[in-house]
Amino acid sequence: MNAKDLIALNNEKRKQLNEHNRNYYEDMLVYIRSHLLLSEQQSEELLMELLDHLLEAQKHGKSAEDVFGKDPKAYCDELIGQLPKEKRRNIYAFIGYLMIQLFALITLATGAVELVAELFTDVDDTVYLGKEFVLFVIDFAVILLVVAIIVLWIRKSTFRDDSNTFNNKVKTFLVVWFVFFIVFGMFILMERLVPEFGYRIEAGGMVRILFGLFVLAMTWLLNKKFRITK
């Protein structure tokens, strides 16, 4: 069974836990999964084992504390210390895959916007490849950074009882929007700041859409062949 199947089965089986055990177990699950550099396959196999064990124990009237102890964070840290890391090759392949996919999506989106705009006004179709490349690298780095921060944040807030209070929800909501505006503002600022340089081409909306679709199809084929996302 690969990681994807294990995740699906886990989602299904987890429903059999009673509320108390499920809360306890799901904290462990979120915490372990938030360690992105661990082998996904091994992590999911372990999570399935722990779930199977807890289900069996529950049948015999035991609680999660009876099985895994009163300090789930310490217990998970012990497990994480023994879990193997994901292979570097897989990590690079996955990041590369995300990059190409993001590139395709941006091309598609800007193409669609342009196609609509072309109906009403005269749009400047000029694209400077140097500038586009720099912008793309910056955007991607920012997105990766934001994802990393979010994951670390999730990791820090697991095993805490106060994460569900109203105040905390409001705080989370505000922070998320704040980050969103900062990032969005940065994208627009960069668009203005980076000078136009590099090879110059004309690419209208239709061309961009077709190119974006082509790249998207390529990533799909690559993923199917090399099972990058399993």
Next chain:
Amino acid sequence: MSLRSQLLKGVLEGCILAIIKQESVYGYELSVKLQQFGLNDVSEGSIYPLLLRLQKAGLIKGEMRDSPSGPKRKYYHLTEKGEKALQDFITEWESIRTPVEAILRGGEVT
């Protein structure tokens, strides 16, 4: 940590290897067997970090297999390296057991 669990810590891996050698087991089964042998105060969860460690060291191997009682489970079996590690453990244990027992009984140096 109680004295008992400290003592146990070092030998638990050897016990786990010995149980897995007899037949391949999955996690829950293993914890039940340890309890059946009288190790009641080994907390059930504590076997999983050990199983991961033994796997990482290449002494045991886990395999998702169909279980008689339903869906796939991860069964562990001993690798060749694990067989050897178990043999070493037994040898070491024997070499400690006799002198320790003699000392504890207050015997004389032979």
